Amino acid sequence: MAEAAAAAAPAAPSRSFDARAALIESAKVAFVVLVLAATMVGVEIADVTGGHEVRTRFGQVAAAAGVAFAARYVLVLLRHGRHGPVLVGAGAIAALLIGVLAVEWATGQRTIGRYLLPFENPVMDWVLAAIALFLFGRAAQLRRLEGRTASATEASEARWGDRGRWLIRWLGPAFFGFGLVFPFLFFIAPDIVDRRMLDIAVLVLTYIMLGWGLNIVVGLAGLLDLGYVAFFAVGAYSYALLADNFSLGFWICLPFAGIMSAFAGILLGFPVLRLRGDYLAIVTLGFGEMIRIILLNWQAFTGGPNGLSGIPRPTLFGIPFEEPDEDKLTFHGLLGLEFDTSHRIVFMYFLIFALAMLTNAFTQRIRRLPVGRAWEALREDEIASRSLGINPTNTKLTAFAIGAMFAGFAGSFAGTRLGFIAPEMFTFLESAVIVAIVVLGGFGSQLGVVLAAILLIGLPEVFRELKDFRMVAFGLAMVGIMLWRPSGLISHRDPTIRLHPAGRGGGS
C-alpha cells in the first residue's frame, strides 16, 4: 500500500525532457487550433450599408494558435517536472496581461494594449490572462508538492476533503443569506447591483427552481426527462389563460397552474412507465415537442405563434405594484413611497426566491418520507424495489407529477414576470439547459443545481460581450466538467438516515 502510494507520488513522472518531442507535440496542438479557428474566427461576415462584406481576422487566428502552442509547451514542461521556468514565465505573462487589462479597464481606453494584447476583444484577453494565471498556480502547486512524501500528500488531501465537506455544509446557508440580502444591495449599492443584475438574478433563480424541480424526476427517481420544459409551458399557459378568460389573479391561479402541470406529468407518465434510460429520454423529448406544437397550432385557444400578452402582474396580498391612484390602494400609495418600477422587480425577486425555497424545502423533506425513499430505491434498482413492496407505477407517477408541479409554478411565475408568453420560449433547448444544470450540478445534489445554474445561466448573461464565443465557452465548460468532475460539481449524497442510535461507537 505504502509503496504503491509512493510510486504514484507527484515526483514519479519521467524527468527526461525531450525538447524536440515537446515542440512537435505543441505544434500539433497549434495546428488543430489553427484549422478550427481559421473557419470559425478567421472569416467574419459583417453588415455594411448595402449588403455584406467578408472581413478576415487572420491575425487573431495566428494569435490563438500561438497561445495554444505556448500553453501546450508549458503543460509538457510541467509534466516533466520543470516548474521553475514555467513559474517565472507564466507568472510574468499573467502579471503583464492583468496589469495592462486593469489599467485599460480603469481608464476606459485602449493604449499600449493595442501592441501587447493578442486579441481585439478584451474578454478574450482576460481569458488568456486566466489561462496564464492557472498555469502559474499549477506550477506553484507542483513545486510545493515536490519532495513531499506520499503520506504527507495523503494527509493534505484528507484535510482538503474535510474542508470540502465543511464548505458544502456552510455554502447552502451562505447562498440563502446572500439571496435574502441581494435585492437590498440594489438600493444600497446601485453601482454594483443594477437593474440588469437584478433581472439576471431573477432569471437564475427561475432556472434554479426548474433545476430543483427536475432534480426530483432525474436526480431522485432516476427518470431522465428531456421534455421538462413542457410542464413549464403548461404552467405558464394555464396561468395566462385562466387570468385571461376568468380574470383571476396570480395567487389563485398559481395552485391551479401547478395542478394542471402535475396532471400533464401524469399524462406523460402513463405511457412511459415501462420505459427506461434512453428510450424514456426519447419519449419525453417527443412529449416536450408535442406540447410546444399544440401551443403553436391551437390558435383559437392559445393564440398560436403570437402567444399571449397582457398577463396580469402579481399583487402583494391584493395590493398591486402600480402607479399610485386616487381610488385604488397601491403598494406605493400604502407605504407613501415614490412610484418606482424597480420595487416590482424586487418583489418578483422575492417571489421566485420564495417559490424556489419552497421547492428546495419540499425536496429535502420528501427524501426522508417513504415516497422519497421509494424514488431513490427505484433509481438504484427497480426489481429489488418491487420485491420490497414498492409499487413502481405509483412511485413513478408521483415523481413525474410532483416534478411537473414545480415546473408549473415556475411557469406561471415566468409568465407573470414577462407579461407575455409564446410557444418559442419553450423549445427543446430550454429542456436541454435544465437537464444540463442538473447533470452539471451532480444528480440529486441541491447545492450543485445552484452552482450549475449560476454557471450556466448567470455567467453567460454577465458576459454578454463574449456573444460570439458563448457557445464555445459553454462547450468548453461541459468538456471540462466531464474531464474533472464526471459525476457533477457536487457528487456528495447525504444519507437520509443517520447512525442508528443503538450502534453508536461502532460506526465507521
Next chain:
Amino acid sequence: MTSMLEVAGLHTFYGNIEALKGVDVAVNEGEIVTLIGSNGAGKTTLLNTICGNPRVARGRVVLFGQDVSSRETYDIVRLGISQVPEGRRIFPGMTVLENLQLGATLSDPAHFQSDVDMAFAMFPILKQRQGQRGGTLSGGEQQMLAIARALMSRPRILLLDEPSLGLAPMIVKQIFAVIRELNQARKMTIFLVEQNAYHALRLAHRGYVLANGKVVLAGTGAELLASPEVRKAYLEGGA
C-alpha cells in the same frame, strides 16, 4: 403442518421459451426446503415466478392459502413473503442503514428500531458498516445485507436465491449457519435455491431437484444426499 407455499403445475415462458414445464413444489411451515439444479434448470425462474415476475403462464402459486398467480410483485410481498434475490441486488448508492430502512417499507415503523438491532445482532459487521454505501461492501457483506434487508419486513417465509454465489468458503459457512439459526431460533420457513448442493441438502429438511424446467427428484435432504443420481449429477468431483 400447514402448507405455506404451494406451487402446482407451474408453467412459465420467456417469450416463446418455456422455462418451467409444470413444476410442483410445496413448502410447509417451519421447514427449510431446498431446490437444487444445474445452470439454466429454471431455479431462479421458479423463485421469480412465485414473486410475480415473470407472470404465471399456466398453473397456480398458492401462498398462505391465497392464489397469487395473477398478482403484482409488490402486492404479493405484502402477504408476508420476502425474497433475497439472485446477485443480492442491494441498493449500491445508499447506506447500509438506508438499505435496511427500505427493507422495512411494508412493516410498521414502530418496529424499525428493534428490527435493526436484531439485524445487527445477527450480522455484527453490518453494524460497523451502517453508514457506508452498499456498493462499497464486500461480496459477503452484501449478501448479509441482502438477507438482513429481506428480514426487515418480518416475513413468514423467506426465499433465498443462491446466497453462496461467488463467496469464499468461510463466508458460505457463515451464511449457512445464519440460515440454520433463522430456522431453528426464529422458526422461519425457508425456501432455498442453491447450486451448492452438498451444503444445501445437509441443511434442508426436504429438497427438490430441478432439471430442464421439471422436478425430477424429491425427498428429504438426507435421501437426496444419498441418492446415486444426485451424487452423480451434482456432487461428483466433491463439493
